Amino acid sequence: MSRLQLKNVSKRWGSFVGVDNFDLDIADQEFLVLLGPSGCGKSTTMRMIAGLESVTEGEIWLGEKMVNKLDPKDRDISMVFQSYGLYPNLTVYENIRFPLRVRKVPKEQHREMVMKAIEMVELEEFMDRRPAELSGGQRQRVALGRAIVRKPTVFLMDEPLSNLDAKLRVSTRAQIKNLQSKLKVTTVYVTHDQIEAMTLAERVVVMNSGRIQQVGTPTDIYNDPANTFVASFIGSPAMNLVEGKLQDGLFKGPGIRVEGLPKHASGNVTLGFRAEDAEIVPSGGQIAAPMYSIELLGEASMITWRIGAGLVSVKTNKDYRAEIGDVVEARIPAEICHLFDTASGERIKT
CATH class of the missing domain: 2.40.50.140 (Nucleic acid-binding proteins)
Incomplete structure (x- = not known):
């Protein structure tokens, strides 16, 4: 069970409020997108879920467990970053295998688990290459493979497509959507790109100035914006x-x-x-x-x-x-x- 709950979560640094009273229930296996402009609090919200930022107020629950005080490694969460974060000296195979080594998964299980992940992200012919020999889209797929190899209860994706060109964005977006439907893992995806949000999400959370502006399906938000901010942010043109x-x-x-x-x-x-x-x-x-x-x-x-x-x-x-x-x-x-x-x-x- 990977239901994720954020109960009145806030993050402050002194007098500055980064996230203000974020309250949301994310269903098991749901694909949820946090959408908003730079500085709206979406990445801070994700980092609090991951345990990379402390929570000033409120509670974060994963299943039946409150995880506020747990270290990131103990939350059973995988995160895909904008910058890929690959080890340049390791092959594709070893990069994807790395989380298994860190978590001390028995070695005899590694090969099967890594190969399954490599097949899912379609990198079989590149498994012996190093990151410098790969395109941007291939590197992002390595990062995805590394995230899925240990079958976490929650995926977090922080602007994973922003370093790709327009054509690669489209194909990688489709692959992420397909992967999530196969893996059936609760996914929280952060982006400032409303096209990504509309095409990927089951529900979208539109944020501005640290606050939730509207939560709904892409169709709901497009057809019935809650305020002028949402109306002006969603749609091409707005x-x-x-x-x-x-x-x-x-x-x-x-x-x-x-x-x-x-x-x-x-x-x-x-x-x-x-x-x-x-x-x-x-x-x-x-x-x-x-x-x-x-x-x-x-x-x-x-x-x-x-x-x-x-x-x-x-x-x-x-x-x-x-x-x-x-x-x-x-x-x-x-x-x-x-x-x-x-x-x-x-x-x-x-």
Whole structure:
């Protein structure tokens, strides 16, 4: 049983709060992603789980055991770092074998355990090479093999793909997802890349300034962001956010006017909508303004306007043609819109 619980966990250094009252129950075999910008507390949270940072307040439970006071080696947790952390003088085989030697696993078991790990990360033909002879993606697979060889109860992965190029990121991401489904081990994965989070996670924890902003499935977080921070952090492009006033179901902002919104809210609100949910129209749109830019994305084109102090984007078909400065209109149906309180940033329930 590898259920992981963090009960009101905080980490402080003097007056600085790195993690504030982190409370979460991570299910056995769940793939959970901690997502947020640099400095949001996600890596500190992971390091507290691993035992590399002490807990200022709260409790961390692994199964039926509180592990706050246990040394890292006694927590039965494997961690994969951004920097790989391989021994340059050891072969792939010996790097993956190393945790077994440290934990004094009987030598007669090593070969079978190491070879099974090597096969899982598809490194059979590289097992006699040293790290300097490997590509970045192969080194990351060695680090993964070393983490899985002793069958821990929890995997921790701290930005494992950030040193890889875009193509390798995609293939290694798929391999991590496939490995976790085969191993069925509780996994906590840290990243600032929302695409990684959306493609890998069963649940995502969005963090900012040491606090949890929202917890949910990738679909929940994408479709129903809890506040403007989550809305602006999730999605490529991020959700369009326009400040304005709402009265009797009519939203008015700079260069935008949307009718048919809920009438129970009023005053200063922020209107949000996704680029793919609106559409370019020849006339009668809720936006009609000079086009700021047009970008071909391959499968679509992205039209952008400057609305007030910010930019607003809408996706359209890849064959769309217009010149910068041309007046282009967009239809924004009320049913695709999200409303947020401008002062607090919190979502207004509709």
